Amino acid sequence: MPEKKIRVLVAKPGLDGHDRGAKVIARALRDAGMEVIYTGLRQTPEQIVAAALQEDVDVIGLSVLSGAHMGLTEKVIAKLKENNAAEKLVLLGGTILTRDIPKLKAMGVAEVFPTGSRLEEPIKFIKEKLGGTVAA
Amino acid sequence: MTRPVASELDAVAEAKARWTTERRVDDIPRATTESGAEIKAVYTPDEVADIDYLEQIGFPGEYPFTRGIFPGMYRKKVWTMRQYAGYGTAEETNERWKFLLNSGQPALSCAFDLPTQMGYDSDDPVIVDEVGRAGVAIDTLRDFEILYQDLPMNWLGTSFTINSTAPIILAMYIATAGKQGVRPDELMGTVQNDILKEYVARGTWLYPPGPSVRLTTDIIEYCTRSMPRFYPISIASCHIRDAGANMSDAIGFSLSNAITYVQSALDRGLDVDEFAPRLTFIDGAGPYIFEEVAKFRAVRRIWARIMKERFGARKRESMCFRFAAGVGGSYFRAEDPDLNLVRGAYGALALALAGVQSMLVAAKDEAFAIPTEETARLALATQQVLAEETDVTKTVDPLGGSYYVEALTNVKEHEVLAVIDKIESLGGSVRAIEAGYMQKVVADGAFTRQKMEESGELTFIGANKYAVKKTCDEMQLHESNPESVTRQVARLKEVKNTRNHSVVSASLKKLHDAARGSDNLMPFIIDAVKAYATVGEISSTLREIFGEFKEPIVV
Numbered sequence: 001m002p003e004k005k006i007r008v009l010v011a012k013p014g015l016d017g018h019d020r021g022a023k024v025i026a027r028a029l030r031d032a033g034m035e036v037i038y039t040g041l042r043q044t045p046e047q048i049v050a051a052a053l054q055e056d057v058d059v060i061g062l063s064v065l066s067g068a069h070m071g072l073t074e075k076v077i078a079k080l081k082e083n084n085a086a087e088k089l090v091l092l093g094g095t096i097l098t099r100d101i102p103k104l105k106a107m108g109v110a111e112v113f114p115t116g117s118r119l120e121e122p123i124k125f126i127k128e129k130l131g132g133t134v135a136a
Numbered sequence: 137m138t139r140p141v142a143s144e145l146d147a148v149a150e151a152k153a154r155w156t157t158e159r160r161v162d163d164i165p166r167a168t169t170e171s172g173a174e175i176k177a178v179y180t181p182d183e184v185a186d187i188d189y190l191e192q193i194g195f196p197g198e199y200p201f202t203r204g205i206f207p208g209m210y211r212k213k214v215w216t217m218r219q220y221a222g223y224g225t226a227e228e229t230n231e232r233w234k235f236l237l238n239s240g241q242p243a244l245s246c247a248f249d250l251p252t253q254m255g256y257d258s259d260d261p262v263i264v265d266e267v268g269r270a271g272v273a274i275d276t277l278r279d280f281e282i283l284y285q286d287l288p289m290n291w292l293g294t295s296f297t298i299n300s301t302a303p304i305i306l307a308m309y310i311a312t313a314g315k316q317g318v319r320p321d322e323l324m325g326t327v328q329n330d331i332l333k334e335y336v337a338r339g340t341w342l343y344p345p346g347p348s349v350r351l352t353t354d355i356i357e358y359c360t361r362s363m364p365r366f367y368p369i370s371i372a373s374c375h376i377r378d379a380g381a382n383m384s385d386a387i388g389f390s391l392s393n394a395i396t397y398v399q400s401a402l403d404r405g406l407d408v409d410e411f412a413p414r415l416t417f418i419d420g421a422g423p424y425i426f427e428e429v430a431k432f433r434a435v436r437r438i439w440a441r442i443m444k445e446r447f448g449a450r451k452r453e454s455m456c457f458r459f460a461a462g463v464g465g466s467y468f469r470a471e472d473p474d475l476n477l478v479r480g481a482y483g484a485l486a487l488a489l490a491g492v493q494s495m496l497v498a499a500k501d502e503a504f505a506i507p508t509e510e511t512a513r514l515a516l517a518t519q520q521v522l523a524e525e526t527d528v529t530k531t532v533d534p535l536g537g538s539y540y541v542e543a544l545t546n547v548k549e550h551e552v553l554a555v556i557d558k559i560e561s562l563g564g565s566v567r568a569i570e571a572g573y574m575q576k577v578v579a580d581g582a583f584t585r586q587k588m589e590e591s592g593e594l595t596f597i598g599a600n601k602y603a604v605k606k607t608c609d610e611m612q613l614h615e616s617n618p619e620s621v622t623r624q625v626a627r628l629k630e631v632k633n634t635r636n637h638s639v640v641s642a643s644l645k646k647l648h649d650a651a652r653g654s655d656n657l658m659p660f661i662i663d664a665v666k667a668y669a670t671v672g673e674i675s676s677t678l679r680e681i682f683g684e685f686k687e688p689i690v691v
Binding site: 014015016017018019020023024026027028030036038040041042044066067068070071072095097098114115116118119 | 250251253254256262263264265266269270334337338339340378379380466469470471503504505578579582583586587590599607613616687689690691
C-alpha cells in the first residue's frame with residue numbers, strides 16, 4: 001500500500017494579518033514532505049474546521065499574533081468536537097505567553113510553538129505524533 | 137567631501153593597490169549589504185570620485201535633497217516623537233495619551249483594534265475575541281468624542297494607523313473637532329491611508345484594489361481642498377519589511393505604490409504641486425546603521441527626481457521625501473526583552489543620522505503585549521536622550537561625505553531603482569499585487585531570513601546567541617481588561633438606541649448611491665458619521681457596491 005503523506009492545514013483565525021510565520025511554517029512543513037494547505041487570512045473557526053474536514057487533514061496549525069488566541073483556539077476545538085473530529089492534532093504558533101500554554105493544552109491543543117521556535121520543532125513533533133506517514 | 141584632483145586620485149589608487157597586496161586585504165572576510173552587494177573593507181577617495189557633489193548631493197533643503205529636506209534640520213526643530221498607543225476603550229486610550237503628553241511627548245499616534253481597522257462593530261459575534269486588543273475600539277463618533285476629551289485638537293496632531301476604514305476615522309476626527317469648535321483647516325496629523333501595502337503585508341484590506349485606491353484618493357483630494365495642515369497619506373514600507381522583504385525591496389515597493397497614488401490623484405484632476413507637499417512616508421530601522429542612512433539619502437534623491445522629472449513638480453516641497461520611521465517590529469525579540477531597549481536606541485540613532493522627521497520606538501515588551509506605562513515611558517525617553525543629551529542634532533547629515541556612506545548611498549540607489557523598474561515592467565504596483573509578485577518576494581524573504589536566523593547567519597543576542605533563558609513572562613505585563621469589551625458593547629447599544637434612525641438610514645442611502653458614481657465620498661461619510669452611523673454600517677454599505685478582495689494564496 002502506498003504511504004500517505006501527512007496532511008496539514010495551516011490556518012489564520014480571526015482578523016490578524018500577520019501571516020509571516022504561517023507562510024514560513026507552511027513552506028517548512030512542505031519541505032519536510034507533508035501535504036500543506038494554507039487557508040489565507042481572516043478565517044472563522046467554522047471555516048477552518050470545514051476546510052480541515054474537507055481536506056481530510058491530520059494536523060491543524062493555527063497561527064495567531066493578535067493576542068486573541070485563547071478565544072479563537074477554544075472555538076476551533078469546540079467546532080472540531082461538534083464534528084467528531086477531535087482526534088485531529090491542533091498546534092498553535094504565534095505570540096503566546098508561556099503562562100497561557102497550560103490552559104491551551106487543557107483545552108486540547110497538542111503543542112504550542114511560540115515566536116522564537118525553530119522550524120524543526122513542529123516538524124519533529126508532528127512526525128513523532130503521527131509517524132513518518134499516516135494510514136491511508 | 138573634497139574632490140581631489142586627478143593626480144591625487146591616481147596616487148591614492150596606486151597606494152591602495154600596494155596596500156591591498158602588502159596587507160593581504162583580499163584575505164579579509166567578505167561582507168555584504170542586506171541585499172547581498174559587496175561592502176569593501178575600507179573606502180577611499182577614488183571610489184567616490186565620480187560623484188558630482190552639486191548634482192547628486194547638494195545642500196539640505198535643496199534638490200535633490202540627499203542631505204535632508206530642511207536646511208537646518210534638528211538645530212531648528214528636532215524630529216517629532218510619537219509613540220504608538222491605543223488599547224481597550226476610548227477612556228483607557230485617552231488616559232494613556234494624557235500620560236504620554238505629560239511625559240513630554242509632543243504629538244499622538246493612535247493604534248486601533250483590528251475590528252475597527254476592518255470595518256466591524258464591537259458587537260459583531262465574529263470578532264468578539266479581538267475587541268480592544270491590538271488598539272482602541274471605535275464604533276461611533278461617541279467613542280471619538282471620549283478619545284479627545286480634554287485634548288485640544290487645534291494644536292495637537294495625531295497620526296492614525298488606519299487604512300481600509302481611514303475615510304471613516306478621518307470623518308470622525310473632523311466631526312469631533314467640529315464639536316470642539318475646531319475647523320478642518322486647523323487640524324494637524326496624518327492618516328496612514330496606504331491600502332496597497334495592506335495587500336502585500338499587514339492584511340487589513342476590505343475591498344478590491346480599484347475601489348480602495350479610489351478611497352485613498354478621495355482622502356488626498358479632500359485634504360488638499362479642506363485640510364491644508366493635515367497629511368492625507370503615509371506610504372508605508374515598514375510593514376512590507378517586517379513581513380520579510382529586505383529594506384531595498386520594501387522601500388522600492390512602497391515608492392511604486394506612491395507612484396500609483398500620485399497618478400491616481402493626477403487623474404482626478406489635481407495639480408501635482410497642490411497635493412505632493414502633503415505626501416509622507418513611513419519606514420523602519422533594523423540592525424543596520426550605515427545602510428539605513430545610505431538608503432534614506434538615496435531615497436530622498438530618487439523621490440525628488442521622480443517628482444520633478446516624471447510628474448513635473450515645480451514646488452520644492454513637492455519633491456521632498458518626508459518620512460516617519462519606527463524601530464521595533466520584526467527587529468525586536470520576545471526572548472530577553474530588555475535587550476529591545478538597546479535595539480531601540482541603535483535604531484533611533486540610525487534614523488536620526490538619516491534625517492527622519494518623526495520617530496516611534498517600540499516599547500521593549502511590545503513584541504508580545506500592549507506596553508505598560510513604564511515601558512512606554514522608557515521607549516519615549518530613549519528618543520529624548522538621543523535628541524537632548526547627545527550631539528547627534530548639532531549638524532545636518534553628519535555622515536555625508538564619508539567615503540563609505542556616499543558609496544553606499546549609490547549602491548542603495550541602484551538597488552531601489554531596480555525594484556521600481558521591475559514593478560513598472562509588471563505594469564505597476566496594482567498589477568504586481570494582483571499577480572502576487574510582491575507577496576512572493578516577501579514570503580521568500582521571510583523564509584530565507586528564518587533559515588539565516590536558525591543557522592546563526594543573522595544574530596539576535598539573547599535569542600540565537602548568548603541566550604540566558606529570560607522570557608517575557610518574568611515581566612510585569614499589560615493585562616487586557618475584559619470589562620472593556622462589555623462597556624464598549626453597552627455604549628454601542630446605547631448610541632444605537634438614542635440616535636435618529638431616519639437620519640442614519642438617509643445618510644447611508646446617500647453614501648450607497650454616491651459610491652455607485654464617481655463623487656468624492658468623504659462628505660457623505662462625514663454626514664453618516666455625524667448621524668452616529670457605525671464603522672460597521674458604513675463599511676457594509678461600501679462593501680455592497682465595491683465587493684470584497686479575494687486574497688491570492690501565495691506561500
